[in-house]
Amino acid sequence: MARFIVRRVIAAVPVLLGLSVLLFIFVRLLPGGPASAILGQHATPQRIADVNEALGLTRPLYVQYFEYIGRLLHGDFGSSYVDGTKVVDVFLLRFPSTIELTMGALFFAIGLGIPLGRIAARHSNGLIDGIVTVISLFGISIPVFVLGYTLAFFFGVQLHWLPTFGLADPTLGVPAVTNFPIIDGALASLQGGTTAPFVDAIAHVILPSIALGSIPLAVVTRITRAAVIEVSNEDYVRTARAKGLTEKRVDNRHIMRNAWLPVTTVIGLEAGALLAGAVLTETVFNINGVGSWVVDSIRNHDYVVVQSLVLIFAVIFMVVNLIVDIGYAFLNPRIRYS
Amino acid sequence: MKQKADLAVYQEETPRVGPPTDPDVLLDVRNLQTHFHVMDGTVKAVDGVDFSLKRGETLGIVGESGCGKSVTALTIMQLLDMPPGEIVGGEIWFEGRDLLTLAPEQIRKIRGADMAMIFQEPMTSLNPVFTIGDQISEAIILHQHVGKKEAMTRAIASLRAVGINAPERRVKQYPHEMSGGIRQRVMIAMALSCNPQLIIADEPTTALDVTIQAQILELIKKIQADSGAALLLITHDLAVVAETVQNVAVMYAGRVVEAGPVEDVLLRPQHPYTLGLLNSIPALHKRGRKLDVIKGVVPNPFRMPPGCKFEPRCPYAWEVCRRSEPDMMDTPGRKSRSRCFLHAAEGAARRYEFEKAAVATVTAGLPEAQA
Numbered sequence: 001m002a003r004f005i006v007r008r009v010i011a012a013v014p015v016l017l018g019l020s021v022l023l024f025i026f027v028r029l030l031p032g033g034p035a036s037a038i039l040g041q042h043a044t045p046q047r048i049a050d051v052n053e054a055l056g057l058t059r060p061l062y063v064q065y066f067e068y069i070g071r072l073l074h075g076d077f078g079s080s081y082v083d084g085t086k087v088v089d090v091f092l093l094r095f096p097s098t099i100e101l102t103m104g105a106l107f108f109a110i111g112l113g114i115p116l117g118r119i120a121a122r123h124s125n126g127l128i129d130g131i132v133t134v135i136s137l138f139g140i141s142i143p144v145f146v147l148g149y150t151l152a153f154f155f156g157v158q159l160h161w162l163p164t165f166g167l168a169d170p171t172l173g174v175p176a177v178t179n180f181p182i183i184d185g186a187l188a189s190l191q192g193g194t195t196a197p198f199v200d201a202i203a204h205v206i207l208p209s210i211a212l213g214s215i216p217l218a219v220v221t222r223i224t225r226a227a228v229i230e231v232s233n234e235d236y237v238r239t240a241r242a243k244g245l246t247e248k249r250v251d252n253r254h255i256m257r258n259a260w261l262p263v264t265t266v267i268g269l270e271a272g273a274l275l276a277g278a279v280l281t282e283t284v285f286n287i288n289g290v291g292s293w294v295v296d297s298i299r300n301h302d303y304v305v306v307q308s309l310v311l312i313f314a315v316i317f318m319v320v321n322l323i324v325d326i327g328y329a330f331l332n333p334r335i336r337y338s
Numbered sequence: 339m340k341q342k343a344d345l346a347v348y349q350e351e352t353p354r355v356g357p358p359t360d361p362d363v364l365l366d367v368r369n370l371q372t373h374f375h376v377m378d379g380t381v382k383a384v385d386g387v388d389f390s391l392k393r394g395e396t397l398g399i400v401g402e403s404g405c406g407k408s409v410t411a412l413t414i415m416q417l418l419d420m421p422p423g424e425i426v427g428g429e430i431w432f433e434g435r436d437l438l439t440l441a442p443e444q445i446r447k448i449r450g451a452d453m454a455m456i457f458q459e460p461m462t463s464l465n466p467v468f469t470i471g472d473q474i475s476e477a478i479i480l481h482q483h484v485g486k487k488e489a490m491t492r493a494i495a496s497l498r499a500v501g502i503n504a505p506e507r508r509v510k511q512y513p514h515e516m517s518g519g520i521r522q523r524v525m526i527a528m529a530l531s532c533n534p535q536l537i538i539a540d541e542p543t544t545a546l547d548v549t550i551q552a553q554i555l556e557l558i559k560k561i562q563a564d565s566g567a568a569l570l571l572i573t574h575d576l577a578v579v580a581e582t583v584q585n586v587a588v589m590y591a592g593r594v595v596e597a598g599p600v601e602d603v604l605l606r607p608q609h610p611y612t613l614g615l616l617n618s619i620p621a622l623h624k625r626g627r628k629l630d631v632i633k634g635v636v637p638n639p640f641r642m643p644p645g646c647k648f649e650p651r652c653p654y655a656w657e658v659c660r661r662s663e664p665d666m667m668d669t670p671g672r673k674s675r676s677r678c679f680l681h682a683a684e685g686a687a688r689r690y691e692f693e694k695a696a697v698a699t700v701t702a703g704l705p706e707a708q709a
Contacts, residue, residue, distance in 0.1 A: 235459050235463045242446070243528070244446050244481060
């Protein structure tokens with residue numbers, strides 16, 4: 001297993017290098033530049049040239065690229081052209097919110113999708129199966145922002161059940177320790193002896209998680225249903241029954257362990273898509289995450305920030321996929337040694 | 339409550355005669371009917387099958403694909419998918435209890451413990467994500483109420499009993515690390531692990547290489563003899579039957595058409611279908627000749643002939659065969675029985691021609707004649 005991980009990490013290096021080159025070129029192909037974003041639309045050509053000179057953007061591209069890579073290798077992700085903040089600082093501040101939102105959505109999608117898929121498979125082609133199919137079709141076809149605003153309207157504005165703004169109530173004055181609202185809330189609850197901050201953080205993540213998790217929920221449900229039906233018809237399931245095992249054990253052990261394989265693969269793919277989908281959800285629910293930051297940086301032609309953020313996203317995506325592959329290898333002995 | 343009510347209706351339709359009187363009879367199948375309800379109608383896959391099996395005895399069921407032999411086995415094990423399958427009628431007496439009147443929970447306790455099954459496809463019949471030690475010991479833990487460690491020890495012992503080398507190492511392996519022959523040995527070990535009274539083997543050698551087939555057959559014979567379990571062997575291969583079992587039942591279109599001791603059925607066949615099967619075996623003395631086959635095809639399950647089910651393909655059929663279906667009949671001086679009018683009074687005149695053909699086939703096929 002260690003060799004497998006090392007090999008995967010080594011294989012990631014050329015991918016990241018190639019991606020860094022492409023990113024470097026793509027962000028510079030965008031019309032306009034950081035100078036006009038900083039100076040506004042009435043800037044004179046002379047001022048723009050001065051700013052470009054000051055930012056070092058007039059030097060040859062390859063010099064800029066190697067300088068950027070050189071700094072990256074020293075752990076320096078650079079600073080924003082626009083407001084001078086360090087990418088690392090802003091990242092550490094905003095990224096935990098995005099992670100929390102993404103995890104919440106995954107938790108919702110897996111926690112609900114797998115039972116739903118199993119129920120649908122058990123009653124395949126019956127009424128319950130039909131209802132589950134309709135639910136998952138809704139999940140896939142409703143855009144995240146429509147679902148987000150609808151949820152916010154009903155459960156926040158109309159019913160006042162759940163908060164719809166941010167991931168924590170700032171008036172509670174929870175100290176930022178990890179920047180993960182739920183963890184910070186839990187710490188504050190432990191210290192203050194009141195559950196309020198923790199409950200508040202949980203309540204805040206519910207609606208955004210549902211909005212963001214609706215598409216993966218639908219996908220996980222469909223895949224689980226298909227996998228369970230397919231595995232149920234395998235010869236080895238009949239063998240398990242022939243041994244006299246209880247239906248419950250046949251289901252939970254012999255069917256599910258095999259059905260998990262395709263489900264795991266899909267969860268890995270969806271986890272990557274969730275990071276992208278987080279942008280919209282963060283906007284709808286006013287969450288200070290990475291997603292909105294990426295959008296702003298692209299709009300400002302903030303080259304360094306975009307490059308670094310997308311690279312970090314790529315690394316995260318690779319790590320998620322590596323974790324999924326390790327999980328897959330753990331579940332499937334047939335690929336363990338290959 | 340519901341089950342009781344169902345049972346009452348059921349009893350009105352077919353009077354039950356109770357458990358077999360002979361205590362030696364382990365399995366007694368009576369008038370078993372298993373139907374499949376599919377889109378185009380109902381397929382009577384098993385349509386009134388009778389046979390019985392004594393303790394420690396071996397019985398082969400032979401027949402073409404689709405004759406209902408595998409469905410019979412799955413019905414006994416109660417492993418059919420229902421729906422589309424439905425056990426419409428009959429009785430399956432096993433160790434003094436009619437399996438068709440038992441609750442699923444009671445069946446489950448018998449399955450794997452008192453009767454075990456070996457399947458046709460060793461490549462797909464083992465779960466790919468568990469070690470074989472896990473898969474064998476699972477049943478032992480369940481039925482024999484022992485701990486994990488003791489179960490693993492017993493699993494190793496049963497692997498050793500089926501001739502697997504280094505069983506201590508093998509139990510930790512996964513199915514994909516083994517060949518088809520070894521996997522079938524594992525399936526046999528699994529079936530053996532709880533010392534069943536009855537082993538049902540459904541085409542256990544069909545999916546294997548010819549060289550491995552003989553080994554597995556030898557192994558099944560050996561473990562049957564060693565354990566004293568009764569064996570129900572299902573196969574389409576008459577050679578396998580000849581080598582492995584004492585009694586044989588020939589099935590055609592969901593019914594037993596001929597049954598008896600293996601040497602009677604194979605050397606003195608009484609049913610034209612059995613004779614047809616014997617004729618279609620490739621043999622040395624037929625080298626260079628066109629293979630004899632039974633003319634025609636198995637009848638369409640939705641349009642069964644009104645009389646004898648074999649009549650459309652039978653070279654000896656005459657008018658009476660088209661009108662009504664024969665019952666199983668005795669033949670004087672033989673231990674086997676057959677479902678053919680040739681052995682009824684009205685067939686006496688035609689019997690000679692059939693007997694002549696049967697003798698010709700059998701003597702030509704005898705080993706001495708081939709040598």
